[in-house]
Amino acid sequence: MIRSSSFAVLAALAAITLPQTAAAQCIPGGPGGALPATGTGGGGTFSTVLPPSPFQQSLAVTVPAGATVLKSVKLNGVTHTWGGDMQFVLQNPAGAKFNILCGMSTDPSTDFAGDYEIVDPILLAPSIWATGAVAPSGTYTQDFGTYVSGNNGISNTAIESIPISSGTWTLYAYDWVSSDSGALTSWELCFGLPSSAQPPASAPTLIAPIANTIVLPPVNFSWNAVNGATSYDLELDGNLTTGVASPYVVPTLGAGAHTWRVRGVNSVGNGPWSSIENFGVPPPIPTLNCLAGGAPAAAFPATGSVDGTFGVTLPTGELTSSATIVIPPGNTIAAVKLIGLTHTWNTDVMVVLQDPAGTDHLILQRDNAFLCGGCSDDFGGDYTITSYAAPAFPTCGSGTIPSGTYLQDFGLWPNGGAGLQNTPIASIPALSGTWTLKVYDTCTAADFGFLNAWELCVTGPVAPVAYCTGGTTTNGCVAAISANANPSVTAANACNISVANVEGQKSALIFYSITGQAAVAWNASSFLCVKAPTQRTGTQTSGGTVNTCTGTLSLDWNAFQAATPGALGNPWSAGDTVQVQAWFRDPPAGKATNLSNAIEMTYVP
Incomplete structure (x- = not known):
């Protein structure tokens, strides 16, 4: 099997150096060799049948006086393309085998090219799989991947809990996938005193909902895991819920603006809070009064248009249509209606509304950096877009999207990117004056569209x-x-x-x-x-x-x-x-x- 790395550049994340206790001593001399011993790996069934031809080398160890735990396993001069193929296993003198490092969860493409010290998760070292294209030399946390503990006599045991004794220790390295290979120059074992547990050191990164996204209940909260956390606290609108995990679902939530953040927790204490993110839950759709906007009756994008850079610059050649609109006193902006919108490959279409004060508000963006690789379902009708409680646009595969009223969608566009504000339509200032609709095509060379007219819909008193x-x-x-x-x-x-x-x-x-x-x-x-x-x-x-x-x-x-x-x-x-x-x-x-x-x-x- 031939593959290529999905990482385009080296990550800037540097490995950290974690000091051993004063009593820690390392026993060098573990012999190196090819990874795998012969061939280019593969031949097993993860995680039930081990692949043949593993690296296997032994080291005679006398446990240093006063040492009570194994502190780390040092892998010196490791090279291997697609390091996620590898699994390192340590056998103690009693013959028990322990999982030290395994990439077979998502099989990350991170390459090995350095000296790596693998330590107990209690020390909250970074993951070697989060470092980018090539893992720099440094200290990393033990990782079991998705290996099932006990299979083939290999246990998922934290390094400092592995029973120690003087005698012969053996290091195994299995290569689960064919086509890549490497080598290990040497290895060593470090012994010392137990580490003290610590609270999580880093804050979670929030995934969704973020950036003023409009969502309908039930609301699904998700975030990235942090080392050392056994559970998480979620603060929603200032109210704390403890002992949760990602994803976490809140079945019902009132209409309006909401804030949330998360922190990791373990038996020792609490980690730092994440940044605060905002999102909105829309109220029911009110009666709409749609005011005439522009009638461009024009195609887009213009000939010679150039693609933009997602979240940074906008494509050129957009359709622009302006109209002077008087907003009735007491009314608020409620929706934007696109009349006679056609476009093959609907996710190419990006809609922006500029208010009379000159602020650009993102109305619709579903490309999410696919850039010509989004959804091939077409636009072909009249579409009212609102931040009130309308259904989301259909998922890909539904064919031509039916005319109707749909929920505003920012996608993954960063708030403020290219000068666009992720403003819920109902929060756009209700100003009388010149309003401008801009319709962009994020894949300027492939598909084209047409817009007949547009209206700005407001809501206000429905009766005297x-x-x-x-x-x-x-x-x-x-x-x-x-x-x-x-x-x-x-x-x-x-x-x-x-x-x-x-x-x-x-x-x-x-x-x-x-x-x-x-x-x-x-x-x-x-x-x-x-x-x-x-x-x-x-x-x-x-x-x-x-x-x-x-x-x-x-x-x-x-x-x-x-x-x-x-x-x-x-x-x-x-x-x-x-x-x-x-x-x-x-x-x-x-x-x-x-x-x-x-x-x-x-x-x-």
Whole structure:
């Protein structure tokens, strides 16, 4: 079998030097030889049948006076390409065999080319498999790989727990995979006093969720293991959960922003905390009001475009489309709608939204540095992307992605990379002004796409909002005003205002303001709820029965505005607000009148 290393460069991780106790002494002289003894390895079945032709050399040892444990095994002048093929086993004078170093878990491609001292895991030395393409000389932790303890009489026993005695010690080295080989110059055994246990020395690296990612419950937390940790503490939003392991699942979690961190723990104490990471759990999707954006009706990327570097620079030749958008007061950004988006190999598509302040927000990124090697499923429809609780985009293999509403996805893009902010769409500032959509292609030479138009969707009050307090009339009536819908600039929907519980058979009218809410005492029980100036609509009679609360008032808002083009506020714009209240006669009351409560309506397009 022929393979090539997956590491492109040497890792900068340097091995550490761990001092032996003052009583430690090393016994040199273990003979070297070829790894394996003959051939290029292979021929066994991991971990049940050992491969043939192992390296096997013995060393006569007299345990130094005062020494009570084996401290380390030194492997001097080791060379072997694809070191993960190797397993080193030590046999003590009693004939028991012990696993010292085994790479057969993921069979790492790290090459051996140096002097390596293997020590008990209690010392929290680094893993030799985490060093990169070539392991530098140094001290590394004992590693059993996934070898099953007891198979072939080989035990996964910590080095300082291996029984010691004077006599003949034997080192074996097995090569589990064919095609690579190497050599060992010499080896030695070091003896001394037991090491003191230590808490984990390093902090875990958090894997997911990170970088403001939007996730749906259940939330799966994962992190990298640290040497010496037997369990972990997870702090979620300041609340500590002990004795957990990665991955750890939280079945339910409330909507909103969340923070978390992790530390390793063992019987001695706690290790350092990881960095704090942020993520969000979205609330349910609200009613969306999609405002017209641009209509580029254009292909992308442009001819002659150049690929970028993931997380560092963006590709060139992006589609850019700008539009002036007025955000209604009180509304927030809720979604970006891509209309008529087509593109073969959907993960090539990267979408960015620039707000009027010039900040670029990442909307969609699923390439994750595959660069032309992502998912071949196609875009072919209308796609609404939101940070609310929408389903994630389908996993690869589903064919053309159906039109619909999907969860915003940052992928593995680093927050701030190439100037892009991983901002949940619902947290993008709701600014009126020029918005710009940018659509990039991360594989500029292979596939092409097209976007017909886009919209910026907002959410706000879904119905007129009641406020203030209606007065209590002579007959105990409390008039209540309502409207069936917010008015539309284009009269796209009916807007009918109604007032119930009015004194019967009284003269009345509905009036409004555009300057805001108020709460000024009108009489003993009612308030003037709108600011001056005000606009009166026509006088009407409440109907119903005298001395009862059966009177009602009504106003067709659209009809009044159409018939009164010079009325206050007319012409209207999307986002304009209007405060509306009713007045009616009530002779025994203060000022011989009474008022209803009020409503505030917001104009929609």
